[in-house]
Amino acid sequence: MAPADKAIKPVLSYRLLLRDAAILLALTLVAAAACSLVGVAKLSWPVWTMRLMRLGMAATVGAALASAGMALQALLRNPLAEPYILGVSSGAGVGVLLGSVLAGTIGLAAWVSTPVLALIGALATCAIVYGIAQRRGRLDPYVLLLSGVIVNVFNGALMLAILLFADPNGVINMVGWGMGMIRDTVSPTLLLVCVVAVVAGWAALMLRGSSFNALSLGDEVAASVGVAVHYLRVETFGVAALMTAGAVALAGPVGFVGLIVPHLCRLIVGPDHRRLVMYCGLVGAVFLMVADTLCRTVGEWVSLGAVPVGIVTALAGGPFFIFLLRRRNREGA
Amino acid sequence: MSEQHILSAGELAFGYRRDLPVLRGVSLTAAAGKLLCVLGPNGSGKTTLLRCLLGQIRPDGGQIMLDGKPLGRYSPRQLARLMAYVPQTPRTAFSFSVKELVLMGRLAHTGLLGMEGEQDLAVAKQAMLMTGTAEFADRMLDELSGGEAQCVMIARALAQQPSVMLLDEPTSQLDIHNQLIIHRMMQRLAHDWEMAVVCISHDVNLAGRFADELLLMREGQVIAAGPPREVLRVDLLEQTYQVKIDLISTGAGEVPIVHAR
Numbered sequence: 001m002a003p004a005d006k007a008i009k010p011v012l013s014y015r016l017l018l019r020d021a022a023i024l025l026a027l028t029l030v031a032a033a034a035c036s037l038v039g040v041a042k043l044s045w046p047v048w049t050m051r052l053m054r055l056g057m058a059a060t061v062g063a064a065l066a067s068a069g070m071a072l073q074a075l076l077r078n079p080l081a082e083p084y085i086l087g088v089s090s091g092a093g094v095g096v097l098l099g100s101v102l103a104g105t106i107g108l109a110a111w112v113s114t115p116v117l118a119l120i121g122a123l124a125t126c127a128i129v130y131g132i133a134q135r136r137g138r139l140d141p142y143v144l145l146l147s148g149v150i151v152n153v154f155n156g157a158l159m160l161a162i163l164l165f166a167d168p169n170g171v172i173n174m175v176g177w178g179m180g181m182i183r184d185t186v187s188p189t190l191l192l193v194c195v196v197a198v199v200a201g202w203a204a205l206m207l208r209g210s211s212f213n214a215l216s217l218g219d220e221v222a223a224s225v226g227v228a229v230h231y232l233r234v235e236t237f238g239v240a241a242l243m244t245a246g247a248v249a250l251a252g253p254v255g256f257v258g259l260i261v262p263h264l265c266r267l268i269v270g271p272d273h274r275r276l277v278m279y280c281g282l283v284g285a286v287f288l289m290v291a292d293t294l295c296r297t298v299g300e301w302v303s304l305g306a307v308p309v310g311i312v313t314a315l316a317g318g319p320f321f322i323f324l325l326r327r328r329n330r331e332g333a
Numbered sequence: 334m335s336e337q338h339i340l341s342a343g344e345l346a347f348g349y350r351r352d353l354p355v356l357r358g359v360s361l362t363a364a365a366g367k368l369l370c371v372l373g374p375n376g377s378g379k380t381t382l383l384r385c386l387l388g389q390i391r392p393d394g395g396q397i398m399l400d401g402k403p404l405g406r407y408s409p410r411q412l413a414r415l416m417a418y419v420p421q422t423p424r425t426a427f428s429f430s431v432k433e434l435v436l437m438g439r440l441a442h443t444g445l446l447g448m449e450g451e452q453d454l455a456v457a458k459q460a461m462l463m464t465g466t467a468e469f470a471d472r473m474l475d476e477l478s479g480g481e482a483q484c485v486m487i488a489r490a491l492a493q494q495p496s497v498m499l500l501d502e503p504t505s506q507l508d509i510h511n512q513l514i515i516h517r518m519m520q521r522l523a524h525d526w527e528m529a530v531v532c533i534s535h536d537v538n539l540a541g542r543f544a545d546e547l548l549l550m551r552e553g554q555v556i557a558a559g560p561p562r563e564v565l566r567v568d569l570l571e572q573t574y575q576v577k578i579d580l581i582s583t584g585a586g587e588v589p590i591v592h593a594r
Contacts, residue, residue, distance in 0.1 A: 008458045008470060010449055011433050017446075077426035210447025214437050216426035217489075223389055225493060226413030226441030271427035274447055 012274055020275060024282035031286045032059065035293040040300035050184055051296075057182050057191060057250050058292040058309070059285035062257055064198040064247040065089075066284025068240040069258020070265075070276055071205055074212035075236045078141045080324055082258035083122075083244040086144070087151035089253035091125025092118040092245045093178070094158045096252070101166045111190040115197065115249040122241035122248070125151055130237065137219065180254030180310025182292050190249065197246035201239045202281050208232065209274030216271070254288070254310045256317020261287050263324070288313075339365050339400055339529045340416070340497050345385055346394035355381045356392065357553040363497060363529040368519055370540035371533045373550035374574055379533045382550070383501055386531065387418055400496065413441035417490035419500040423482040425474055431485050432470040435461055438492030453492075460491035464518065480511030487518060498522060500532040504539070512536065516543040537591045541565050549573045561588045 036051045037043065065083060072081040072088075083089045095117035102117070103110040132147035133139050159178065163171050211232055214222040223229045247254065264287075265279040288309065295307040340363040348354040355378045363369050371379050384390045386397060388404050397404040399415060407415070417438070425434070438460070439453040449457075461467040464484045474482055483503055490498055500519065504512040520543050523530045534540045540547060540561075547564040549556040550573070557569045570578045570591060577594035 008432060008454050008461075010454055011436055012448060014448060017448075074426075079426075207445055210437070210440050210443065213429070213433070213447075214440055216429070217434075217437065218420065218424065220384075220387070220389060221418060221420055223409060224387060224413060224416070224418035225438055225489075226410040228409045266427070271429055272433065 012272060017275070017278070020269075020278055024278060028059070028282050028285055031289055035289050038293050039297055053186065053191075054182055054184055054292065054296065055289050056195075057186055058288045060191070060195050060198050061182065061247040061251045061254060062261070062284040062286070062288025062291075063202065063281040064194075064243040064284075065254060065257035066261035066265075066280040066287070067198075067202055067205055067277065068243040068247075070262040070273070070280040071208075071212070071236050071240045071243075072258070073262055074215055074273055075233060075240075076139060076141075076144060077216060077218075078139070078144060079263070079328065080141070080145060080259070080321065082256065083240065083247075084253060084255035084258065085152075085321070086129050086148040087125050087155060088122050088129075088241060088244045089248055089255070090152050090155035090159070091121040091123075092241075092248035093121070093253045094155050094162070095119065095121030095245070096249050097159055097162045097166075097174075099249075101162060104166070109189075111187055111193050114190070115193050115245055118245035118249045119197075119242060121155075122245045123238065125155070126237040126241050176306060176308045177252040179308040180252045180313065181306060181308035182251045182288075182295075183306060186250065194246040194250050197242050201243040201246070202277070204235070204239045205277045208236070209272070209277055212273035213271075252308075252310070254313055256313045256320065257284060257288060259324070260313070260317055260320055263320075339363060340386065340398070340531070342382075342386065342395065342397045344395035345382065345392045345397070347381060347385060347390065347392045355553050356385070358395070359550070359553065359555055360395075361548055361555070361558065363531045364546075365496065365529050366523055366527050367545040368523040368530045368532065368543060369546040369548060370544035371531065371548045371550060372535075372537055372540055372573070373556075376552075377550040377573075378553040379550055380501060383499055383531070383533055386499060387416070388412055410441040413493055413495075415495055416497040416499065417493040417495035419483075419486050419490050419498070419503050421502045421505060423474065423479075423486045428473050428475055430471055430473055431461070431466055431477070431488075432457070434474060434485055435466070435470075435488045435492050438489040441493065456494060457488075457492045460488040463491060463521075464488040478511075480507050480514065483507065483511070483515060484518070487515070491522075495528065497529045497531070500530070502533050502535060505535060512539060519543065537565070537570070541588045541591065562586075565589055565591060 032055050035055055036048060041047050069082040073079055096114045099114035099117040100110055102108050102113045129147045129151055133144035163174050211227045214225050214227050219229050261284040262280050265276055265283050269275045269279055291312040292309040295309045295312060299305055299307040343360050345356050345359040347356040359382055373379050385392050435457045436449055439449055440447060442453060443449060461470060464487050466484050466488045474485060504515045516539050519530050519532055522528045544561055547561050548558045549564060549569060556573045557564045567578050567580055579592040579594055580589040581592055582589050
């Protein structure tokens, strides 16, 4: 039975990666084109370009959150880790609100202040949540999730306080944003800044696929096969914070994308992170484009105006989280 | 010289807290072609010693030389090409196949994207054949028995093509059959593959039977070091484990069996 004379087949090759890239890009473009044609409003050039812009935002946000979720799951060896659940998104949200207040009061450009402060908020949250959950470099998975819950509550209070302080009458408008919402219009400069942040983060993750694989054997074994574990931890938190900040600056804290998409992708291609990075990015983009097109169409149809895409992702993600939690308990992990 | 004494530690001192030393002047030499087993009661500092040797904690005092160069001067990648590590329990966070796991040992040999070439596949295959894991190359780790999974972990370490292999109680959760398999494998790595193999163990008799060198530790200090027949003495073992010991002779010139009363 032992194939002594047969060479083992490679697990992964450049050809396979290129094939993945081609298929996923084609899927993304087809999805974008299809989504841009769906809608109640009569199709015209301005309507179509506006939809494309909105789809661009959705794709950026989806790619960012899905990739950040995958990176956090790999780093923390916790399939339930995700920017929204760990509070990284709400930390970025505090930064975005502070940024827009600052832009209003001292006249700093919003495309500078919101992403930068979102990044600072996301990084601070990463540091706090990790600091609470780790003891001598070891993480208790449930303490990690609980610290995320607490930090989320705290950040929610901060956001509300900032809003009340800045514009008490505008609070109701911000409820939708707080759920995670993609608007019809966006400053093109802000979109560009966020796209650059997300693509840079994605490229950084592409180079770390094999290190993420090794991390699943534990920090000590990963270090022994040549991963600079401490450095990788700082880098990965930084990259996840950067991508989350880019997403939140565009759309607010959209939840559960970073949970649903990586698990879906693992079902399709398996656990190899060298392939998962690409899958998570593009499947995440498709996922959020479709979810947001649903929201936009429903909004147009019942004349509700803007429907937050976060409603769809949370309605899908909440039960999914519970499913993963139950499965984890059953396996006794 | 580097061929003879590939990994050596001199007067290592370490404490997780300043007032609580774990290692108090430990010296050892792991030579190429030799299996060295480190024995000692729980809390004697064996695992801490191993973590120092792996370069994962920096000793407070003393120094570690690998291949004639201080351990701290190696980068993680350079270190991974010289030294491999097998933990106590084989476990992964995500469900990988045996082949994927063994290929993870090639990380320090691959390029920017971590893609394996033909050479990497050949080395991985050889590692799987050596450890008897080639026949379940495509199975998932969590489908294997404890013994099989530990063989996969050794194959993964072998794929690094190391000169030194460090193992932390690799057989503590295995049945006697698998304990023998793993010990024979370690012996073969030392004798046939010319590696320096260091194994932390709780089984005095298996260690005595298979090791070329033994090191007895208690409370962060070395009680004795040398070939099994010199180290497995009643006085030394009683001092190490603080129990009454009987030695049962198995014949002239053979390593005796240790029995705790």
